[in-house]
Amino acid sequence: AQSVTQLGSHVSVSEGALVLLRCNYSSSVPPYLFWYVQYPNQGLQLLLKYTSAATLVKGINGFEAEFKKSETSFHLTKPSAHMSDAAEYFCAVSHSGGYQKVTFGTGTKLQVIP
Amino acid sequence: EAGVVQSPRYKIIEKKQPVAFWCNPISGHNTLYWYRQNLGQGPELLIRYENEEAVDDSQLPKDRFSAERLKGVDSTLKIQPAELGDSAVYLCASSVKDSRRTNEQFFGPGTRLTVL
Secondary structure (H helix, E strand, C coil): EEEEEEECCCCEEEEECCCEEEEEEEEECCCCEEEECCCCCCEEEEEEECCCCCEECCCHCCEEEEEEEHEEEEEEEECCCCHCCCEEEEEEEEEECCCCEEECCCCCEEEEEE | CCCCEEEEEEEEEECCCCCCEEEEEECCCEEEEEEEEECCCEEEEEEEECCCCEECCEEECCCCCCEECCCCEEEEECCCCCCCHHHHEEEEEEEECCCCCCCCEECCCEEEEEEE
């Protein structure tokens, strides 16, 4: 079985401040981990993914995430928030190797305050 | 390249009425997924197709939901009859088997269903 837990359903940051969205995973085998972003009335867009290569993964729009096996975490960060980052962010996990079912977290809605 | 296309974008129906959603995946993507996303939740898989074969429909409520993917390209998801609890966003996604097997899925914009 696999699951992800996103801590905080809502996060507010000031424009220019650090963005930190937390994700912890549970998986019985080495996982693949994903962060997706969803803007209002749109589908999910992949931000970045961890697939057992480098533990620090860089994605689009200045986001990055670090896979920490000892902490079973895959937190998403961005050094400086922009107004356009306001959206909902989903962490997701799957088993590695071939097709494996992807399990999504419940999402964190990011608000950026001017 | 064109992304995943879904229609309609919005649908409002009365309970007990039928409804259908259509999805056209990215060209060349042999795997197609239908997800349901309830308000404030992440997407939950309803069904997955490999070409025209439904390989995982364990979460599809088969008493009222049906899906098809004729010719392994476009897909239709149907609900008959709809219930109030079916109000949600229905997302279609597609992916292609690649050498890295990373299972990256590409999502359409979704259909927001409201059942009154």
